Structure formats: structure tokens, C-alpha cells
Amino acid sequence: MNVDGQAPGSGTDLGALTGLRSGKRSFYPAYVRSTERLERAVEALDGISRALVRTAEGPRALVEAVVRAAAEHLRARRLLLAVADGALRAARPRFLLLADDVLIDDETMLPADVRAHLAVLRTRPWEAESADGGDGWVRAPMTLDDEPVGGIAAQPGTGLEVADTDLAILRVLANQAAVALHNSYLFHSATRLRGRTEQLSEAAARQAKDLAARSAELAETQARLVEAMQRQALDDERHRIARELHDSVTQYVLSAGMTMEVCRAELAALGDPVAEIAGRLAAAKDLNRQAVERLRAAIYALHHTTDEPPGPLPVMLERLSTVHLRSDLEVRVRVAGSPVPLPPRAEQSLLRLAGEALFNAGAHGGAGRAVVRLGYRPGAVVLSVSDDGTGEPAQLRRALRLCRAADLSGRHRGLANMLARAEELGGTLSIRRARLGGIQLRVQIPLPVPTDPEIADDE
Known part of the structure; x- marks a missing residue:
């Protein structure tokens, strides 16, 4: 350790956290104060860890946890955390004030001096670094990727001496709040996207199922159409055959029957010598009648194969x-x-x-x-x-x-x-x-x- 109380190559925040400038016994009171600050710093860091694990609860719960941890560290009567205009656009709330253990996010309820600090944090976050602005307030910037995105302004408790250690704690809290706010936004965005993806997947599955059902219906309809066309072709052929049977074959059979009847009558008039022939013609007439009946039945069937209900x-x-x-x-x-x-x-x-x-x-x-x-x-x-x-x-x-x-x-x-x-x-x-x-x-x-x-x- 060098004479300034810092290890070679260490950052300024480490020195601010320890608060040591010398290891000599004459500086024992400063050592005690540094020990107390270190203990408070550890408590504040523990508060930060408790705040960060609440990211999944939403941005507001995170901001409330950070504000309370910072206020507890400074024993602050009032503490304000704000996000700069145009930065972390998805962060909500944009500011939060803890006053007398009451959280306020309504700008119309803010006192005038708090509004002044809110304006600095919103519009000029690069000016947020301030140990004492002359009004008893301290400010620490909130950065993300080395860019100022807001800050913390606090009114420490009475009798509390704000040291570099305290400002370092505020910076750590503010920076971690910025990161956690961004991560919380990403987490909830991913959750919404996952839910939307699941909805789209379910919708796609339903559409695929519906498309399969419609394809099956279309295939069935096409099959029925082909079958109907085939039946129509068969019906047309049946009707053609029926017309041919009615217009030609049936007429010939009827004519043959009439001719046989005339011959039978003439033979019957000749007497016994031709009675046997007349009897044979009677049997032929009966066969002719049966043929006509079958032709008519066939014509009926051909005409009514598919037309009947x-x-x-x-x-x-x-x-x-x-x-x-x-x-x-x-x-x-x-x-x-x-x-x-x-x-x-x-x-x-x-x-x-x-x-x-x-x-x-x-x-x-x-x-x-x-x-x-x-x-x-x-x-x-x-x-x-x-x-x-x-x-x-x-x-x-x-x-x-x-x-x-x-x-x-x-x-x-x-x-x-x-x-x-x-x-x-x-x-x-x-x-x-x-x-x-x-x-x-x-x-x-x-x-x-x-x-x-x-x-x-x-x-």
C-alpha cells in the first residue's frame, strides 16, 4: 500500500470505499470512520444484491428497491431516482421519490426543490455528479455504456457527513439500477415475445389442422365429383340403350307376337289337322309375352337406376x-x-x-x-x-x-x-x-x- 492508502493500479472508487489515506496510528480516528463507512458500504451492497434479484418482479419493484437501499445508506429524508429524457425509453416509472417513507411518482406532488433536481437528472444527467450543491443535496449520475442516462439525488440525514465512499455507493446503485432496468425490460420483452411465439405456434398448428381437414374435404369432394361424372356417363349410356330397346327391339317382339296371333287364329279356323301347330304357336305367344315383360322391366331399370330416390x-x-x-x-x-x-x-x-x-x-x-x-x-x-x-x-x-x-x-x-x-x-x-x-x-x-x-x- 502506498502513502495514499491505495494499491498501485487500483481505481479511485476502491480508495473512496476504504477511505484510508495512511496506515499510521495517528490516523486511528479516520480508520474508525473508514471502518464504519465500509460497513455501511457492505450493507448498501447487500441492499443492491437484494434489489437486483427482484428484476423479474418488474421495473417498478426494482426501482423501489434501489431507492430504498440508497435512502437507507444515506439515512436520507428524501431521495429521488430519475431516468433522463430519451434514455431507456421502455423504463417505467421514469422517476420515483421516497419522502418520509412514502413513494411518489406524480410530478404534481413534488416540492419545488425536488423538481429542480428532477430537471437536472432529466435534461442534464452529465451534471448529476455533486457532493453538495449548497442546498444539502447530493447527486450521483446513472450511466450505461459510459453514457449518462439519469441519476440519483438525495437529501442526507442530519449529521451525516457524505464522503466519497457514499458517492461511490450512490454511483454503484445508480449504475446497477440502469443495467437492471434495461435487463428487466429485455426480460419482460422476451417473456412477451415467447408468449406471442407460443400463440403464433398454436395458431399455426390450428391452421395446419384446419388446412388438412379442408384438404381432406376437397379430396372427398373431388372423388364424389369424379364418381358423379362416371355415374352420369353410365346413366347416359343406359338411357341410350333403353331408347334402342324401346324403339326397335320391343317393337320387333310385339310385331312377332301379333304375327303369331294372326297365324294361330288362321290355323285354328282350319280345324283339327293343324290344331297341334296352333297349340305350339300358343306356347310361342306366351314366350313372346314374357319377352315383352322382361324388355319392359329392363327399360324401366335402365331409366331408373340412379334417378329413383x-x-x-x-x-x-x-x-x-x-x-x-x-x-x-x-x-x-x-x-x-x-x-x-x-x-x-x-x-x-x-x-x-x-x-x-x-x-x-x-x-x-x-x-x-x-x-x-x-x-x-x-x-x-x-x-x-x-x-x-x-x-x-x-x-x-x-x-x-x-x-x-x-x-x-x-x-x-x-x-x-x-x-x-x-x-x-x-x-x-x-x-x-x-x-x-x-x-x-x-x-x-x-x-x-x-x-x-x-x-x-x-x-
């Missing part, structure tokens, strides 16, 4: 019993269980299975009665068509096996198509003897049914 499968089965059939085939539809919605193409496939079975019962089995049963079970849908015709289950099963292996003539393709439809729905097809005496064709489809099965068209 849609309905559940039981309703469509009831409608089926009125078309595609001989007039002398009696059909009953029975439904068991609680109906469940099925995919449209699955219902269409089951409907075609029933239609094909009824057609076979009337056309090939010579049936007069048929029963269509639709059963809804917990894990499956069962559709069966029974008739009282002359069909043989074993013969049909054998024909179906041969048809699947190789059917060059195209016979029994209806059975093959029915089996293909059942398998494409994940189900099974069985042929057995019906209680009515004829054939029972039974299809069982597991639930849930595939939503978009590939249904084969009748060939």
Missing part, C-alpha cells in the same frame, strides 16, 4: 320385387335385426345379388314363389333368396366350379358374378336346398363392410 337396403329390396321379374312370381321380403348403414356400393352389390337370384329363380327354376331375407347381425349382414322352383343345389354348385375354371360358352356367368361380388365384399356365397323346395342362395358379408369395394359389373 335412394333409400336403405330393405326399401330397395321391396322395390326390386316389382321389376326385373315375371308377373306370376310372388316375392316376399323379410328383414330381421336393426338395419345399419352400409357403403353405397355394398348396398348396390347386395341389391344386384338379390336381383340376379330372383331372375334365375323365375327364368331357370320355374319358381312361383320366392322369399328374400335380410338379416342384420352383430358382426355380419346375411342376405338369402329362397324359391320353390326345380333347381338342384348340387348341380348349381358343380356348374359354378366349372364356370370359375373355364366357361367358354358364357353360361352360368350370373352365378360367377354373384360369387365375385360376395368375395369382393369379404363375404361368402353358399347354395343349398330351400325349405320351399327349390334353391336357397345365401350371402354373408362381415361388418364393417369395406368402404370402397371394387364391384364387378354383370357380364
Whole structure:
């Protein structure tokens, strides 16, 4: 230690804090005073540390803690901390006065002498350094990055001698207040930005979810549009075929029937020699009538395949019993269980299975009665068509096996198509003897049914 009481190269603040100028015994009273000041300095620094850890509570709590720590150190009756105009723009409050343990931040409530010091700290912070301005006040500047940004002005307690140590403590408090105010602003700004970022992230997630939902809706709409266009093309073709059947084939069949009726009448007039031929013509007339009925049913079906209002499968089965059939085939539809919605193409496939079975019962089995049963079970849908015709289950099963292996003539393709439809729905097809005496064709489809099965068209 040199004669001035400072280590070589140490700063002026360290000397001010210790207050020592000599180590001689003759300076013992000064040593005692310096010890007391050092103790007060340590207490003030402890107050600074307590103030700095309150940064997260907000700028005002920090300013209040610094003001109280500085006032306690100087035993000040009044102490003012202020931020210069244009500096630390986000700092709030811009000034704070502690007077008689009351905090004031309303400028209209400030005494005149305090306003004078506030003006210096606001407009001329570089002039804030003052040990005694002649009015009993002391000032210390507040700096940040070596730039004055405000200061502290205090009216020390009576009998307190303000030394360089005290001014150093005020400078430390003021500077730390400036740094802490800036850090508090950055902390709260980062908190707000983080909250805003989280809000934007949540909004982006919601928008992404909404966009995914809208994309799915768009894809579904496009699929429906394509399906509608395909159905429209099929409807147009069906209508064209229906017109052709009505305008040409049906007229030819009707003309043939009328010709046979005329011939039969003429033969009947000739007497017994041609009675047998007349009887054959009567059978041919009956076949002609059945052909006309089937043509009309086909024309009706072609015109109403998609134009009829849609309905559940039981309703469509009831409608089926009125078309595609001989007039002398009696059909009953029975439904068991609680109906469940099925995919449209699955219902269409089951409907075609029933239609094909009824057609076979009337056309090939010579049936007069048929029963269509639709059963809804917990894990499956069962559709069966029974008739009282002359069909043989074993013969049909054998024909179906041969048809699947190789059917060059195209016979029994209806059975093959029915089996293909059942398998494409994940189900099974069985042929057995019906209680009515004829054939029972039974299809069982597991639930849930595939939503978009590939249904084969009748060939």
C-alpha cells in the first residue's frame, strides 16, 4: 500500500470505499470512520444484491428497491431516482421519490426543490455528479455504456457527513439500477415475445389442422365429383340403350307376337289337322309375352337406376320385387335385426345379388314363389333368396366350379358374378336346398363392410 492508502493500479472508487489515506496510528480516528463507512458500504451492497434479484418482479419493484437501499445508506429524508429524457425509453416509472417513507411518482406532488433536481437528472444527467450543491443535496449520475442516462439525488440525514465512499455507493446503485432496468425490460420483452411465439405456434398448428381437414374435404369432394361424372356417363349410356330397346327391339317382339296371333287364329279356323301347330304357336305367344315383360322391366331399370330416390337396403329390396321379374312370381321380403348403414356400393352389390337370384329363380327354376331375407347381425349382414322352383343345389354348385375354371360358352356367368361380388365384399356365397323346395342362395358379408369395394359389373 502506498502513502495514499491505495494499491498501485487500483481505481479511485476502491480508495473512496476504504477511505484510508495512511496506515499510521495517528490516523486511528479516520480508520474508525473508514471502518464504519465500509460497513455501511457492505450493507448498501447487500441492499443492491437484494434489489437486483427482484428484476423479474418488474421495473417498478426494482426501482423501489434501489431507492430504498440508497435512502437507507444515506439515512436520507428524501431521495429521488430519475431516468433522463430519451434514455431507456421502455423504463417505467421514469422517476420515483421516497419522502418520509412514502413513494411518489406524480410530478404534481413534488416540492419545488425536488423538481429542480428532477430537471437536472432529466435534461442534464452529465451534471448529476455533486457532493453538495449548497442546498444539502447530493447527486450521483446513472450511466450505461459510459453514457449518462439519469441519476440519483438525495437529501442526507442530519449529521451525516457524505464522503466519497457514499458517492461511490450512490454511483454503484445508480449504475446497477440502469443495467437492471434495461435487463428487466429485455426480460419482460422476451417473456412477451415467447408468449406471442407460443400463440403464433398454436395458431399455426390450428391452421395446419384446419388446412388438412379442408384438404381432406376437397379430396372427398373431388372423388364424389369424379364418381358423379362416371355415374352420369353410365346413366347416359343406359338411357341410350333403353331408347334402342324401346324403339326397335320391343317393337320387333310385339310385331312377332301379333304375327303369331294372326297365324294361330288362321290355323285354328282350319280345324283339327293343324290344331297341334296352333297349340305350339300358343306356347310361342306366351314366350313372346314374357319377352315383352322382361324388355319392359329392363327399360324401366335402365331409366331408373340412379334417378329413383335412394333409400336403405330393405326399401330397395321391396322395390326390386316389382321389376326385373315375371308377373306370376310372388316375392316376399323379410328383414330381421336393426338395419345399419352400409357403403353405397355394398348396398348396390347386395341389391344386384338379390336381383340376379330372383331372375334365375323365375327364368331357370320355374319358381312361383320366392322369399328374400335380410338379416342384420352383430358382426355380419346375411342376405338369402329362397324359391320353390326345380333347381338342384348340387348341380348349381358343380356348374359354378366349372364356370370359375373355364366357361367358354358364357353360361352360368350370373352365378360367377354373384360369387365375385360376395368375395369382393369379404363375404361368402353358399347354395343349398330351400325349405320351399327349390334353391336357397345365401350371402354373408362381415361388418364393417369395406368402404370402397371394387364391384364387378354383370357380364
